[in-house]
Amino acid sequence: MKVLAILFLVVAVSAKHEKYLGWKSYYLGPSTPGQMKAIGQLISEYDVDVLGHPVIGYEGVALVKPEVHDAFLEALQMEGIAYRVHRDDVKAALDQDDVLIERRRRENVARGGREMPYDNYQPLSVNKIFHSREWVTVPVVTYAIHKLVEDVTEPDLLERFDFVILPVVNPDGYEFSYNSERFWRKTRSTDTHASSSRCPGVDGNRNYDFFWNTVGVSPSPCDDIYPGNRPFSEIETRVVRDIIDEYLHRMALYLTMHSFGSMILYPWGHDGTLSNNAFALHTVGIAMADAIHDHQLPHYQPYTVGNAALVLWYGASGAAEDYAHLVGVPLSYTYELPGFSGTWDGFHLAPSAIEQVAKDTWEGVAVGARRAGDLFVTLKK
Known part of the structure; x- marks a missing residue:
């Protein structure tokens, strides 16, 4: 019976990623x-x-x-x-990923493990930042919740700050990437274009009201970087906008988690110009990267810190961290989480590597929060 169970798993996995044949x-x-x-x-x-x-x-x-x-x-x-x-063979690699995820899930269950593990990917059903396909961002963010409410080793953070945390901003897209199309990155809306029923969704990180639909976008709803038919066309981006608006008067730091590339990026991402807070953005970014580096395993790529458009050599309009900074958040960043060079790991880390990335990232977040708090009064003047 055990052999049959494994066989059934392999057959089910093999049928899942047909889109990526070739x-x-x-x-x-x-x-x-x-x-x-x-x-x-x-x-x-x-x-x-x-x-x-x-x-x-x-x-x-x-x-x-x-x-x-x-x-x-x-x-x-x-x-x-x-x-x-x-x-x-991308399909074969995705099939193997599924086997590893399921194996880790079974191991966790067998040893009475956590319902929300930080050493595996988390389906939406146990979770109920931005691109739906970037699964490693979710355990990284939920680990931060764990450090704030369960394993509280930095009580000063709770004494000084309130944290607003959204583990999954794009739940429909996340679930679709988890169950159907692994590299899906958009939302799942069908009301922004005449062809949306055939090509659903909008790139949430092109949908904010910051030089919207000007740089690094596509007019085709079938493309991954389609920005929608108007700023904030998506309920997902409007939720983030409304949270920022509600807490803006005391918001010192905004972080959005992506993968992968080992980067901490800051505004302005559409053209590479620098904001009036560029010095603070860079120095706090370096402090976060240094904190991560001090805890990283040696085979991880060190973080690069800089302006998004200058580091990546191309601009993208309508991004979340640019919008947050535009409306008044002094320190706003995109994290591109790390990966291993020379392996499939990175965009899709092996489950055994996830918890280490979550712990490393938490060190950067903690330092960023403290530095943001220290600078807040000055930066908001």
């Missing part, structure tokens, strides 16, 4: 600013999905559809951009 993923290793700009153009031209952002000195990961595969690689060669295979 898909491949590649490491991209730009070495010059010109190549960084070229990658941004090629990503748009060939509708390539970026799982991890490449920067000079660190490889990123690009997911390539079979119909554009050969043309995309030829374009990389023409630009002299170094690349190598990340996964030759």
Whole structure:
């Protein structure tokens, strides 16, 4: 009976990711600013999905559809951009991921483990930041809740601050990526375009009212970076907007969690210009990165801290951290959580690696909160 149970699991897993038959993923290793700009153009031209952002000195990961595969690689060669295979069979890699997740879940149950584990991915049913597919962000955020209400080792944080925490901002998209289409990143709305019933959803991190629909977006609702038909068209982004508005008068720090790339990014992300708080943004960002680095395992990539558009070499309008900063939050950041170089881990960490990332990230959050509190009075003047 035990053998049959395992067999049934493998059969069920194999049928789940049919969409990704023939898909491949590649490491991209730009070495010059010109190549960084070229990658941004090629990503748009060939509708390539970026799982991890490449920067000079660190490889990123690009997911390539079979119909554009050969043309995309030829374009990389023409630009002299170094690349190598990340996964030759994306579907097979996703099938194996599912086996590992289920195995870890069974192990947790067998040893009477936590209902909401921090060493595995968390389905929406036990959870009830932004892109739905970036699963590692959820245990990282729920671990922060754990540190604030259960394992309270920094009581000063509760004495000094109130925390507003949204583990899942895009529940419909998260559940769809968990159960149906692993790399789904948008919401699931069907009312923003004539073709929305065929191509549902909006990129939530292009939907905020900050230079909306101007840079790094697509007019097609079928594309992953479709910004919607108006700012805040999505209930998910309106929820975040309303929370920011409610607490703005005493909000010192805004963090949004993404994966992956080991980056702490700050405004302005549409064109690379710097806000009046740029010095504070950079120094607090460095303090958070240093705190993470002090606790990281040595094989993790160190964090890069900087302006979003300058680090990534392309602009994107309508992003959450830009909107929060625009309306008055002094310190606003996007975390791109870390991954391992040379493995599938990163966008999809092995369950055994998740808890370490959650612990490391908490160290950065704690330092960021303290620094934000110290600077709050000055920055809000």
